[in-house]
Amino acid sequence: SAVISQKPSRDICQRGTSLTIQCQVDSQVTMMFWYRQQPGQSLTLIATANQGSEATYESGFVIDKFPISRPNLTFSTLTVSNMSPEDSSIYLCSVARDGNTEAFFGQGTRLTVV
Amino acid sequence: DAKTTQPPSMDCAEGRAANLPCNHSTISGNEYVYWYRQIHSQGPQYIIHGLKNNETNEMASLIITEDRKSSTLILPHATLRDTAVYYCIAPSHNNNDMRFGAGTRLTVKP
Numbered sequence: 001s002a003v004i005s006q007k008p009s010r011d012i013c014q015r016g017t018s019l020t021i022q023c024q025v026d027s028q029v030t031m032m033f034w035y036r037q038q039p040g041q042s043l044t045l046i047a048t049a050n051q052g053s054e055a056t057y058e059s060g061f062v063i064d065k066f067p068i069s070r071p072n073l074t075f076s077t078l079t080v081s082n083m084s085p086e087d088s089s090i091y092l093c094s095v096a097r098d099g100n101t102e103a104f105f106g107q108g109t110r111l112t113v114v
Numbered sequence: 115d116a117k118t119t120q121p122p123s124m125d126c127a128e129g130r131a132a133n134l135p136c137n138h139s140t141i142s143g144n145e146y147v148y149w150y151r152q153i154h155s156q157g158p159q160y161i162i163h164g165l166k167n168n169e170t171n172e173m174a175s176l177i178i179t180e181d182r183k184s185s186t187l188i189l190p191h192a193t194l195r196d197t198a199v200y201y202c203i204a205p206s207h208n209n210n211d212m213r214f215g216a217g218t219r220l221t222v223k224p
Contacts, residue, residue, distance in 0.1 A: 001160075031210045042201075043158065043214040092157055099208030100146060105157035 002027055002095050004106035012112045013083055020079045021109045023093030028073035031096040031103070034066070038089045046091075049076040083113045115213050116141035116204035123219045126196075132189040134218050136202030139183040144207045147178060149187045151198040152217075158201065161187065192222045 003026040013019050023032065032049040047055040047068055055068035070076040080087050090110050096103040119137040126132040138147060148163040162169055162176045164185070169176045175188040189196055201217040 004157075033211055042199075042216055043212075045211055045213055048211060094210075094212070096210035099210060101210065102148065102160045102163055103210040103212055104160060105150075107157045 002029060002097075002104045004093060004095060004104060006093050006106035006109050008109055009107065010110040010112075012114060015084050015113055017083055018079055018081045019083065019111060020077050021091055021093075023076045023078070023095075023106060025074045025095050029095040030073070030098045032070060032076045033094040033103070034068060034076070034078045035092040035094060035105075036089045037092065037108070043092065046078070049078075080111065083111075085113045087111065088113045115206050115209075116145055118202045118204055118215055120200070120202055120215065120218045122216060123221070125221050125223055126189075126192045128194060128222055128224050129191055132192040132196065132220055132222070134187040134189075134200050134202075134220065135184065136187070137184045138202070138204045141182055141204050142207070143182075145204050147176070147182075147185050148203045148205070148212065149174070149176065150201045150203065150212070150214075151196075152201070153195075153198040158212075158214075161200075192220075194222050194224065196220065197222045 005024045007022045034046040035043045037043045046061045047057040049070040051070045067079045090108040092108040093106040094103045116138045149161040150158040152158045164176045178185045199217040203212045
């Protein structure tokens with residue numbers, strides 16, 4: 001398994017500001033993903049974080065709102081930009097060593113926008 | 115990704131086996147079936163995955179039908195700590211981008 005550290009674990013932010021969430025893995029992984037879980041809902045995939053290139057976004061998510069970086073095989077960041085109360089969710093990082101292997105999840109960042 | 119269908123909720127008595135079904139009738143021959151669970155306020159936890167053969171680990175057993183159109187996750191002796199939402203996922207081949215449905219909310223009762 002992989003040990004995933006997400007920071008911050010929670011935050012309360014003012015509307016209109018941005019928050020950057022960090023995901024650090026204890027070993028090199030090929031795949032990294034970002035998810036959102038809105039209150040009472042299941043997880044929704046935001047994007048695949050690609051090392052050295054632009055992230056691949058799912059329908060309904062755009063780079064201007066959720067810029068993602070992945071400078072190496074153990075680290076990625078997700079920024080939630082120009083936040084509104086509707087962005088209040090848990091944001092989770094997921095990693096996998098390669099295709100057809102299990103993915104592991106961080107404990108998430110609980111974001112509240114006021 | 116193959117579409118998966120799970121019952122929204124199930125109850126199980128503590129100490130008994132919990133059998134959680136999943137239908138994935140559109141699964142292709144090289145797509146795995148993965149099971150995860152999410153205990154309240156925590157990140158999803160990987161349980162088990164399989165392709166064709168039945169699988170067993172320290173957490174659970176996975177039974178996949180011969181035609182691969184459905185599977186069952188078995189928790190052999192459910193405890194109160196197994197109360198969680200259980201997700202069955204069949205991502206497309208060579209992908210780990212798990213796409214979550216609504217899952218099954220399992221409640222283990224004393």
